[in-house]
Amino acid sequence: MVERPYFAMPYRGIFRVTCPTPFPGLDHVHVYLTDGPGGGVVVIDTALPFGDSYARIEQSVRWLGRELTDIETIYLTHAHPDHVGCSGLLQEASGASVVCHPICAENLERMQTPDRWERMAEIYIEHGRVPDATPPAFATRGGFEMSLPTSVTTIDEGDVVSFAGGDWDVYWTPGHEHGHVAFHRRMDGVLVVGDTVLGRITPHIGFHGDPPDPLGQFLDSLEKVAALDPSYVLPGHGRPFDEGAERARSIAAHHELRLRRCIEILTRRGPLHAMDVARGVFGRDVMFFEERLALAETLSHLEYLRLRGRLHRELVDGIWLYAVPKLVP
Numbered sequence: 060m061v062e063r064p065y066f067a068m069p070y071r072g073i074f075r076v077t078c079p080t081p082f083p084g085l086d087h088v089h090v091y092l093t094d095g096p097g098g099g100v101v102v103i104d105t106a107l108p109f110g111d112s113y114a115r116i117e118q119s120v121r122w123l124g125r126e127l128t129d130i131e132t133i134y135l136t137h138a139h140p141d142h143v144g145c146s147g148l149l150q151e152a153s154g155a156s157v158v159c160h161p162i163c164a165e166n167l168e169r170m171q172t173p174d175r176w177e178r179m180a181e182i183y184i185e186h187g188r189v190p191d192a193t194p195p196a197f198a199t200r201g202g203f204e205m206s207l208p209t210s211v212t213t214i215d216e217g218d219v220v221s222f223a224g225g226d227w228d229v230y231w232t233p234g235h236e237h238g239h240v241a242f243h244r245r246m247d248g249v250l251v252v253g254d255t256v257l258g259r260i261t262p263h264i265g266f267h268g269d270p271p272d273p274l275g276q277f278l279d280s281l282e283k284v285a286a287l288d289p290s291y292v293l294p295g296h297g298r299p300f301d302e303g304a305e306r307a308r309s310i311a312a313h314h315e316l317r318l319r320r321c322i323e324i325l326t327r328r329g330p331l332h333a334m335d336v337a338r339g340v341f342g343r344d345v346m347f348f349e350e351r352l353a354l355a356e357t358l359s360h361l362e363y364l365r366l367r368g369r370l371h372r373e374l375v376d377g378i379w380l381y382a383v384p385k386l387v388p
């Protein structure tokens with residue numbers, strides 16, 4: 060019997076290929092394979108061309124008795140490297156259309172412009188981070204290469220797409236990434252959720268200047284998922300799970316706590332820049348790569364509060380300092 064350690068069928072007719080990633084703390088990502096309405100193969104998310112990811116996808120398609128040339132559509136849940144990195148290779152091998160939200164399509168373009176990383180580094184410095192002596196590996200693509208599609212077709216909330224023998228409603232679920240979509244099958248309540256709701260970890264919600272309120276959008280997306288009350292959730296990372304509504308609510312509660320923690324820290328020690336708040340929230344031992352994530356995540360919380368009048372900020376010597384508004388007696 061052939062061993063298929065990275066290949067599984069987590070739901071009837073929907074197959075999962077688990078691929079490696081170079082990211083510390085998140086060492087894998089799932090690619091889903093299923094039947095398309097045209098008799099070919101549908102791929103949802105594509106992993107990164109890192110390690111043997113591409114070979115795993117190719118081998119898994121063969122285990123289904125198909126070839127890469129049989130791929131008819133490639134759906135992308137969102138424009139993060141671990142979800143889109145092999146999409147160009149797969150499109151090239153199959154001629155399939157790559158389909159995603161219009162904002163995801165824009166972000167695929169932006170991923171290829173180096174000044175995006177420079178702008179992000181500037182934002183981090185404005186918020187108290189000590190500039191890097193050398194750019195991070197991911198900014199120079201030292202850590203991995205991506206292969207992005209040459210053409211993209213877009214879908215938006217309200218559209219219906221077909222795969223795995225059913226019709227799936229498209230939902231826009233921004234927050235983790237601005238062009239994120241999830242697919243919900245009304246017939247049985249299955250939700251292909253990307254990274255909007257994960258089983259064990261909370262998805263990273265980072266502020267990078269644009270859009271201005273990723274956390275606010277994410278909390279709305281969680282409400283959307285909770286309202287769907289999915290019967291079964293197929294996520295981008297980790298195990299599939301039921302109790303999707305409950306999980307969405309518990310992730311929202313986690314952010315509520317973190318918002319309160321930011322207010323607490325600023326009430327006690329403010330005004331502070333976001334990097335100092337991040338150290339207060341995450342502890343001083345935030346590591347090189349994690350430091351950026353911790354800062355971007357904390358900023359999404361601080362900006363959420365500021366946009367709702369619960370914090371204000373002031374530019375002092377080129378650095379934004381956040382504070383709790385003083386009550387005037």
Ligand SMILES: [Zn+2]
Nearest residue numbers: 139141254295
């Ligand atoms: Zn992911």
